[in-house]
Amino acid sequence: MARRTTPPVPEDFTEQIVDVDVSEEMRGSFLEYAYSVIYTRALPDARDGLKPVQRRIVYQMADMGLRPDRAHVKSARVVGEVMGKLHPHGDASIYDALVRLAQPFALRVPLVDGHGNFGSLDDGPAASRYTEARMAPAALVMTAGLDEDVVDFVPNYDNRLRQPEVLPAAMPNLLVNGASGIAVGMATNMVPHNLVEVISAARHLVAHPHASLEDLMRLVPGPDLPTGGKIVGLGGVRDAYRTGRGAFRTRATTRIENVTAKRRGIVVTELPYLVGPEKVIEKIKEGVQAKKLSGISDVMDLTDRANGLRLVIEIKTGFNPEAVLEQLYRYTPLEESFNINNVALVDGQPRTLGLVELLQVWVDHRIDVVRRRSSFRLARRLERLHLVEGLLLAIADIDEVIQVIRTSDDADTARTRLREIFDLSEPQAEYILELRLRRLTRFSRIELEREQAALAAEIAELQAVLADEARLRGVVSDEMAEVARAHGTPRRTILLDSAGGPGPAVVSARSATPLEIPDTPCWALMSATGLLARTTDDARPARDGARHRHDVLRALVPTTARGEIGAVTSRGRLVRLPVLDLPSLPPTDGAPSLSGGVPVGEVVVLDAGESVVGLASLDPAAPSLALGTAGGVVKRVVPGDVPANRDAWDLITLKDGDEVVSAAPATDDDELVLVSSDASLLHFPAALVRPQGRAAGGMAGIKLADGQRVVFFGVCPPAGPEGSDGTQDPADGTGEVGTGRGLAVVTIAGSSSALPGTEVGTVKTTPFDLYPGKGRATGGVRAHRFLKGEDALVLAWVGPTPPRATGSAGQPIDLPPVDPRRDGSGVVLPAPVHGIG
Template identity: 65%
Template sequence: MARRTTKQDLPDDFEEHILDIDVGEEMRNSFLEYAYSVIYSRALPDARDGLKPVQRRILYTMNDMGLRPDRGHVKSARVVGEVMGRLHPHGDGAIYDALVRQAQSWSLRLPMIDGHGNFGSPDDPPAAMRYTECRMDRPAVAMTADIDEDTVDFRPNYDGRETEPSVLPAAIPNLVVNGTTGIAVGMATNCAPHNLVEVVQALRHLIKHPRATVDDLMRFIPGPDLPTGGKIVGLDGVRDAYETGRGTFRMRATARIETIGRRKGIVVTELPYGVGTEKVVERIKTLVQGKKLQGIADMKDLTDRDNGLRLVIEIKNGFVPEAILEQLYRQTSMEDTFGINNVALVDGQPRTLGLKELLEVFLAHRFDVVRRRTTFRRTKAAARLHLVEGLLIAILDIDEVIALIRSSENAEEARTRLVQVFDLSELQADYILDMALRRLTKFSKLELDRQKNELEREIEALDAILGDETLLRSVVSDELAEIATTFGTPRRTVLLESAGTAVIASATSVEVADDPCYALLSSTGLLARTSGVDELGSGEGRANHDVVVSAVATTVRGEVGVLTSAGRLLRLGVLELPALPPSAHDPNLQGGYPLSEVLSLAAGERALALCTLATDGPGLALGTRDGVVKRVNPEVLNRDEWEVIGLKDGDEVVGAVELVSGEESLCFISNVAQLLHFPAAAVRPQGRSGGGMAGIKLGAGERVSWFGVVDPAAPEGPHRPVVVTASGASTALPGTEPGSVKVTPFSEYPSKGRATGGVRCHRFLKGEDTLVLAWAGTAPARAAAASGAPVDLPPADGRRDGSGTPGSQPVAAVAGPLAARLGPPTSTDPAVQG
C-alpha cells in the first residue's frame, strides 16, 4: 500500500519553490501556441505548392519510398506508418484521410495518388487502410521533381533525427488547380478547383505581362472547373473572389428531360461539388413523403463505374417536368453554394489572396526553384569538368602517372607528387588515385574530349539562364506549357451568367404567343432563343463571352433541327429553349442551356449547326472529315431524329449548313492548309440515304478541318468574306498553344473544280505542321477561346499563302456577325415557322 508523503518526511534543508501563475495569462499563452500550431502546421496550405503539411509529407515519403507510377501498389497502411513514424506524429487517422482525399477523382481536379481498392464515394467512406493500396500518380511525380537538386529548403522533423522539405518544388499550380479546404483557429480556407490548361494559359500570360489585370486573367480563367462537373450559375461571386479572395457562387446539377417509357423523366448526370447521390435521394424522398413535392412517380439510382452518375426521376403524367426540376433545384442540394475564401500561408503568414496574387506567389516559387536547380546543375557540371580536365592531363602521360604511383611509399606521397609533377588539384589527384587502374588505362582521349565539350556547352547554357532573367522566365513558361500538355483535360463545368428564363408550362404552351424569334447555338454548346433583330446587334460590337456559331429564324412555338457530327438531324422544340433577357443587345448565350440538357447525343457526337425544318428550298449541304460533300433534298420525317448522310466507317461530318439560294460556294479547308471552293450547283442533291460525292482531294493522313458556305458575290466592304486560319503543332494538346493566326480576304482564293486539291491558304512556320482551326465567312470575324472568352484577331492580310502572327491565346471558334447572316423573322413565312 502506497504511503503518502507529508511535510515532516521532507529533509530539514528542503526549500519550497512555489511559482504563482496568472491562470488567465497561462490560458492565453497556451491557446496562442495551440492556435499557431494548427494554423502553421496542420490546417492551412502553403500558397506555393498548395499543400498542407500532412499532404506534403505523404507525397515526400512516397517519393522516398520509390512508389512511382511504374512500380506496383503497396498497402496504404505501410505508407501511413512510414509518414507517422518519420514526419507526422499526429495519428494515423488524419494521415489516411489526407491520403484518401488525394486519390479521389471527385475531390481533386488532378488527383495526386493512384489508389487501388475501395477509396469510397461522395456518400460512403473508404475501406480501412489495411485493405487499400496506393502509389504516386503522375502529377505527384511532377510535384516532387528535382527535389534532390537543392531546389527547396529542408528543416528538421519533429524529433530532429531527419529532415523534411518546407515546400515541394511543385511544377503544377496545385492550390489553384485542386483547391483545398481547412478549418484553423479563428480562420478557415476554401479554395475552388480550376482547369489546369486555363490556369497555365493565365500563368504564361502573366509571365509575359506582369501588369495584367484580373479582367485580363479572366479571359483565360473564366471560372472554377469542378471535379464533378455540373454548372455554375452566376459569375458575379466568382469575380469578387478573383479580385478580393472572397466570394460565393451557386453550383447546379446537370439534368435533362427525357422520355422514359410512357412518361417524361428527369435524368441527372452531374451533381454539385461535394454532393452525393444518396443525399439527394433521401431529401427527395422526405419531400415527397411530406407532400412538399408533387408529381414524382418513381426514382432510380442507376449510377455505376462504367456509365458514371445517372439518377432517373420519373414524372407523373399531367405534371410539367421543367417545373418539377426547378423545385428540385430550389428544395434539394441539386443546387448548392460554394463560398470561396482563399486563405493560404505566404512567407509563413496567413493571407487572403485574389487570383492574381495566387498566380504571382506560385510563379515566384517556380522562378526560385528553376534558379536553384540551374545553380545546382551548373555546380555539378563544373565539378565534373574539373575532374575530366585532370583525367585528360593524366591520359597524356599515362605511363609516367602509373610509374609515379607505383614508386610512391603511400597515398599521401602519391597525391603530393601528382599535384607537383602534373600541376593537378588535390581533388583531381584524389580522383585519379581512387580510380581502379584498369579504368584509368581504358579511358580514351577522344571520349574525354567529347565529354569535356558537352560539359562546357551545358555550363554555358546554364550560365545563360542564370544571367538572363528573361530567359529564366521563358524556361518556366515552357515547362508550364509541357505540364499543360501532359496533364491537361477539357473543362467539365459549364459557366452560366444566369439561370435563364425558360418557359416551364407545357400544359399551357398553346397560350404562348407564336412570336417570331431566333434560335441560337454558341461555340461552347449553349442553346437559347431571342426575339427582334435589334437584340442580335449589327455585329460591330463585342460579346463578353462566347460566339454564336449558328442561328435560324423561327417562331416561339416552332421547331428547328440540330445537325450533328454523326450525320443525324434532331428535332428540337424552340419553346424548350431559354429566352435571352431583353437587354442582350450583343449576342451572349451565357444565359442559355447546355445542349446536353435538351438533347441526348452519343459519346463523341457534336452539334454542328441549326437549321429550319422547311420542306422546300435548296436543302442542306454537308462536308465530312474524309472530304465527302453532299447536298440533301429537303425532307422532314415524323420522328424525333433521322440520318441525313450515309457515313463510311471512321468518317464524320465536320460542317453542315442550310443553303439559302443554292448559288453559294461550298468551301473545304484541310489540315494541311489547302482551301477549295466551288459552286453548290456542282453538287447534285441526293436523298437521305445517299453517301455524297468527292468534295476535296486529300493525301494520305490528311483530313478536312472546316466545311461551310460562302457568298462569293458579296461586295467589297466591312462585310466582305474572309478566311481565318490558325496553325500549330499536331503533337501539342489542343487548347494549350495559341499558334499563328491569319485573316485573309476570301477573294484572294480562286475557285477550282470539285474533287481537286485547291490552293494553299496558310504557310507553316518552324515547329508547325497542321491547322488547328479554320473558318471562312462574312467579316468582321469574331473569335472565342474554349472558355467562351473573346480573342482578338489580327487585321486582314492580303497574302493568301502567307504565315500567321502569334496569337494572344488559343482560338476555339470563329463566327461572323449575325446581322449579316439573318434577316428579320416572320411568323407568316412557312420556312421560318418550320
Template identity: 65%
Template sequence: MARGKTQQEPEDFEEHILDIDVGDEMRSSFLEYAYSVIYSRALPDARDGLKPVQRRILYTMNDMRLFPDRGHVKSARVVGEVMGRLHPHGDGAIYDALVRMAQSFAMRLPMVDGHGNYGSPDDSPAAMRYTECRMAAPAVAMTASIDEDTVEFRPNYDSRELEPAVLPAAIPNLLVNGASGIAVGMATNMAPHNLVEVVAACRHLITHPDATLDDLMRYVPGPDLPTGGTIVGLDGIRDAYESGRGSFKMRATARIEPVGRRKGIVVTELPYNVGTEKVIERIKQLVQSKKLQGISDVKDLTDREKGTRLVIELKNGFVPEALLEQLYRQTPLEDSFGINNVALVDGQPRTLGLKPLLEVFLGHRYDVVRRRSQYRRGKAADRLHLVEGLLIAILDIDEVIQVIRSSDNAGQAKERLIGVFELSEAQAEYILDMALRRLTKFSRIELEKEQSELQRTIEELDAILSDEQLLKKVVSDELAEVAKTFGTPRRTVLLQSAGSAAIEAQKMSVEVADEPCFAFLSSTGLLARTANADPLHTGGGRANHDVIVSAVATTARGEVGVLTSTGRLVRLGVLDLPAIPATAGDPNLQGGVPLSALLSLDAGERALALCTLTTEGPGLALGTRLGTVKRVNPEVLSKDEWEVIRLADGDEVVGAVQLQTGREELCFITSDAQLLHFGADGVRPQGRTGGGVAGIRVAHGSRVVFFGVVDPQDGAVVVTVSGSSSALPGTEAGSVKVTPFGEYPAKGRATGGVRCHRYLKGEDTLVFGYAGAGPARAAANSGVPVELPAAEGRRDGSGIPAGQPIDAVAGPVAVRLGLDVAPGTES
C-alpha cells in the first residue's frame, strides 16, 4: 500500500504545478517590494513631513497621553506599543526613528523629549530599556485636533485598528526638520530650516499666491542647520529652491586663540551630521601620512555645559590661518550637503522646489482648518439643539414632570414629551436623562448664556467655512502663533563666497596699497571692507540682505577697534577683512567674514560697533543697560585689547559710537518706552578707567534698549517696537512705529525723558529701539530685510504689526559717515 501511494504522488504533484516565466515573476516581486519601500518606509509625506514610522510614533504617544507635562516613560514601552499596533517591522527601526526625533543635533525642532543617553554624532544611543521619552511641545502641535475629523484614517496592518494617513501638522515640519531616506530607485535628502523664516514665507505666500522664488527667498535665504556652522556659496541653494536639487558647502565655525604659549584653532560648531571623532581621526591620518604639518595635538573638550569645543594646538612657526584653510580642504571641517527634495504628494513621489513645498503644506492646512471648523460646527449645533430642548423643559417643568410621572414607561414618556412639547427624539432622551439638580433658576441662566455662546460660535465657524479669505487668515494667524511659540534665532551663517579672508590677506599683503577705504560690521556679525572710499559718495544702492550697523573710514593697511558689550576695545587689522565689490550706496556684506573667525568673544559678549584707533578727535560715547553714559578720551595702547569703561555689577554696554564733532545729540531709549536726548557737550570726557555719569533715569525693572548718536539735520527718525515681556526674545514680531526725531524735545541729562510709544493690548514693554539717520532699514535675526512703515508716527502713538521680529535697524551708511550724498539717492 505504501508503494502504491508513492507511485501516485507524482501524478498529484503534476496537477498543482504551474509554469511561469522567471523574468516576469522577478519583475512583479521587485515592483511590489519597491512600492512598499517607497510608500511605507523611506519617503516622507509632503504635508506633515513625516515617514510612516515617525507618524505612528507620534500618534501612539498622543494616544498614550505622553504630553510634555506628564512624566517620562521607558522608550521600550512606546516602541512595543507602536510595533504591536501599527508598525510590525521590528523594534530596531522604530527605536532608531524615535531616537532621531529626540536628537537636537539631528532635528532643528525635536519632536520627542528624551531622557537618558540619546547618543551623539559619533556614538549610538543607549538601549531602549535604559532611556525614557515623552512628547516634546512641537509634537503636540503636530497632532493637535487629530480627534476632530481633520485627517483621513485607514486600517492598520491587521485591519483591527485605524491609523492616520497624515497628521494635522500645525508646523511646516518637512522644511523645518528636513528628511533623509533611501528608497528603491530614488532617495530624499532635505536640509533643515529656521521655523520663523519658513512661517514668514508661508504667510507671505498666503497673501501673495503669485509670489516669485526671489520673493520667498527674502524670507528663507537658506537652510538653518541644527549644529550651526557656516554655509558657503548660495548658488546651489537657489538651484535647490528652484528645481528641488542642488548642493552647498558647510563649514565649521572656528577661531584662532591662544592655547597655552602657542596659538591654536578652536572649533565651536561642526557641519551637519559631522562629529568630533570623525574630524580627529581624519586629522591624525593626515598628520601620520605627512600630508598635514604644523599640528602638535588635538583635544576634544566637548561637554554638555560648553557644547562643542575641539582644540587644535599648533606648532610654533606656522600660520594659523593657512592651517585652518588646509583643514577646511582636507578634513570634514568642510563638508557638502546634496539637496534632493523628494516627497510624496497625493501618493506619488515628486521632486519639489521651495514654493511647491510651501503650497502643499498650506493646502493641507486649509483642508485641516476647514474640516476642523465643520466638525466643531456640527458639535456646537448638536449641543445647541439639546440646550434649546432643556430650556423648553425648564420653562414648563411642572408639566414635563406631570407627563413623565403619568407615563407607564420611559418609551411612553419619550413619545408623550415629543408630542406635547414638539421636541426631537434626541431632546426628549436628554431631558429624561437630566439630573434634578439642573432644575434650578441658576441652571436656566447658565443655559441661556451657553445658548448665546453656541450661537456666536456657530456664526464664527460659518463665516470661516463660507469665506476662503477668512479661512486663510485663520491659517496665517495659527502659523504666526506657532512661530512665536517654537521659533528660535538662526544658528547658521550664510556666506556668498568661500574665500578665506586670512589667506587672501596674506596673498595680497604685498600688492595692496594703503589706500582709503571703509570697514563695515553687519547685524549678523559679518565684517568686510571696500576696495576704496569712492563708491559710497554716489549713494543710490541698497543691500537686499542684512544691514550695516557700524561703518568707519580707515585705510587698507590700518587698524580699527571693535567695541563689545563688556566694555572691551579689541584691535583688528583692516587687511584681515575681505574686500567686497565696490557698489554704490549701502554695500552688501554677504561676501564678508564672520566676526567669530577673527575675534574671540566671551560667552554672552556681543560686538556693538567699530571705531578708529586715533589719539585725536572728540573720542567715543558709550551707553549702558542701567542708564550710564560715558565719553572716553581718545587713547590708543600698545595692546591687542583694553577696557574703555568700568562697569557696575549686572551692567553692560548697549551702544557705542564714535563722535565726529563732540556736539552731537546722545539718545537713550528704555524698555518702559521713555526717550531722552541731550547734547554730547554736556558730558565731561573721562579716561578709560572711569565709570561714566548718569545718562537717563531708568525706572525699577526697566533697562536701556538703545543708545546712540543722532544728528537732527540728517532727517533722523525714531523706530520703536513694542511687545510682551513674557514672550521669548526674538520670537514676537510686535508692533513697530517710525517717528520723525523732531517730535521729541530735548531734556536734561539724568532725567527720565519723554514717552515715545503707546502699548497695544497684550504689550507691556519695548523690545527694540533705534534713533538715527533716516530713512531707516530693518533686518531680522537672519539678516532678512523687514519692511518698516513710513515715518509718520506720533510721539506717543502706537505701532502697527511688524512682518517678523526686528533684530537690527540702521540708516544709510554714507549719511552716517558724513559724506556728501546727492538728494534722493541716500535710500
C-alpha cells in the first residue's frame, strides 16, 4: 500500500490570513451575480429585442451560412458551434433558446426555421440530435449589413473571436415577438404585436419625431398574439403603452354549433397565448369532478394538421351553452390574464418602457445603422473610384506603363517610378502592378468608364443621404416599409373593449336566459371587421357621432330580439341566424361601437375559405335581395322564397371559381353599383334585373376584362327625390341618407401581388354624381388612375357621406378630402384599410 506524502513547503512561503467581513463579501458577490444575470442572460436589448444567447444563435447561424435557401443542419451542430465559440454555458439552455426562436405559437415572426419535432404548448421538443434548423427569412433581416460596420463588435468569452454587441435588426423584434425573462430583482414580460402595425407606427414616428402616444396607438391598437384569440378589455393595454406596465385578459375563440344531430356543443378553435389544449382538458375535468362546472357531457380534442386546433365541449341536453361557456371562462384557462412588464436594456441600463420609448429606441438604432452603413459604403466606393481613375490613366498610356515596369529592377522600383511619372498614389500604383493583361482590351476601358460613372452617382447619393437628416430618415422609413411588405401578415387577434359575451356568468344549471328576453324590435349589426351584435331597442343606430368609435358598420337589418335573420356567405348560401345568438349593445349617443360584438365565425358555421358578406331579413314582406359576384354576375332573389325547417340554403348557382362579393335589399327604384379591380365603376337601375328563384344563376351585371374581378357591389338610392320621409337606405346597409346628403365613392389602389392587409395603398374619395349611369352588362367608367407600382383596386366602397375607414383591429383611419376628379390618382394612406362604412 502506497504511503501518501505531503509536498514540502517552500522556504520563502509566508502564510497570510485576510479577515473579510462576511456581509460585505456576500453583498459584493450577490451584486456581481445579479449584474451577470441581468446583462448577460435574462433581459433583452431594446434595440434588437434579443437576449445574449438568442443573439449569439442568430449570429452564429448567419456565420455558418445557414440561409433559408440552403439545407437544414442538425440542431446539435448549431448548439455546439454557439457553445464553443460564443456562449460558455450548457447546451440545454442554448437548445431551449433555439427551440423558442423556431416555435410559431411562441413568436409572431419566428427567426429559426425548424425541421422536426420542436415541441408544442403541451409537450417539449425532441433532442437536438433529432431536429434540424436553419435561418428563417426574418433572421436575414435581423443580420443584414453586419459586414458593413453597422454595429460594434466585442470580444467573445476567451478574447479569440469577435461577436456583435447588437444586431442591425431591420425588424422591430422586441415589439413584434415580445420577450420574457426573470433576472435578479426584476423581470420582463412583453407581449407580441403585429409587424405591419408596429412598422406603421415606427414610420409615423420617423416622419413626426414628436408624435404623441395617442397618435401611435391609432396605428398599434393592441397586441397581436401568435395563437390568435381575443383580447378582452383594452384599458390595461393602454396603461402598458403609457407606463410600461399593465394587464389584459385573453379569451379563446369559440363558437356554439350542433356537434351531433340532437346535441349542441362549444367548439374551441383558438386558445389564449401559451395555453395548450391538454391543460384546458385537464382543468375542465377537474372542474366537473369538483362540481364547479355543470352541463358538460364530454370533451374531445380533434386537433389535426389539416384543420388546426379543434376542441369540442359537448353540452348536456337542457343546458344553456352560453351559460356553460361563461363558467368555462371563469374556471378554466379558456380565459387567462397576461401581465405586461416592458423591461429592457437601454444604453446598458434596465428600463421600463412605454410604447413611445420602445419605438423611439428602435428608430434611433435604425437611423444609426443606416448612417454607419452609408458611411461605410461611401468610403468603399471612394476607394474603388480612386483605383478606377488610376487604372484609366494607365490604360490611356499603357505602352509607357509597360516600358516603365520592364525597365525596373524590382517591384518597389517600378512602384516608385509609376508614382513619379504618372502622378499616382501608392494604392493606384500597387493596383496597376497587379493588373492582368486581359484588362488591357478596349472593352475593359469601356467597362471601367461605366463603372466610374456608376460609382460617381452612388457617391453623390450617399453623400446627399449623410448630409441631409430628412433624407436619411426617408431611407430608414422606406426600408421599414419594405420589411413590412416582405414579412407582414394580417392580424390574428381580435381586440374587444368589453367582454362581448352573452352577459354575466350564469351559475344555474338550467338557465332560462333566452326566455327572459322579450321579443322587442331591434337592429342586427355587422361591422367591417366581422363583428356581429344587436341593439337593445328599435332606435336606428346613428351614423354620425364620436370620431374614434370602435369599428364601422357594414350591414344592419331590422328584426326582433327573438326573431331570425339570414347571413349571406361568399359561397352564395344564406344561413339562418337566431338574433338571440348576438350580444346586445347598450344604447349610445352617436356612432355605435361594436367592440362588444361577437366574431361572425362564432355564431355562423362556415366552410373553409367561406366568409359572411352581408345580412338579410327573412321577412316575406321585405324587398328582394340583390347579390353581386366577383365574376360580374348580379341577381335579385324572389322575396319570401325561404325554405321551412332548413338552417341554410343556396341563393344563387355560382360558376366554378366565382363567389358572392356582397348582398343587400333592393327595390326597382334603387341603383345597383359594381366596381371592378381595374377601377371601372358601373351603375344601372335595379329594375333591369328581374327577380329570380333560388336555383337561378343570375344575369350579367358588368363586363370584365380578362383577369379582372368585382371588388365591390352595393345598392344606392336613386338620384331623384327620395321617400316620403326624406330618407333612403343604401343597399349595403351602412347608414341613412337624408335629403341633401350625397353619396361618395372610395377607391383604394395597390399591388395585386401584395399580401392582403399588409400594403398601405393610395386612396381617393369622389362624389358619386360624377359617374354617369350605363346599361347592364357594359364596362362602366374609370374611377381611379393607377400610380407606379399599382395595378389593381384592393378595396372600393360606395355609400353615404362622410365615409369612415377602419383598420384590421377596428381602429379609425383618416381618409383624404373629397377629390372632384373622377379618374384622378389617390394619396397615400397612413395605415392599411380593412373596411369602409
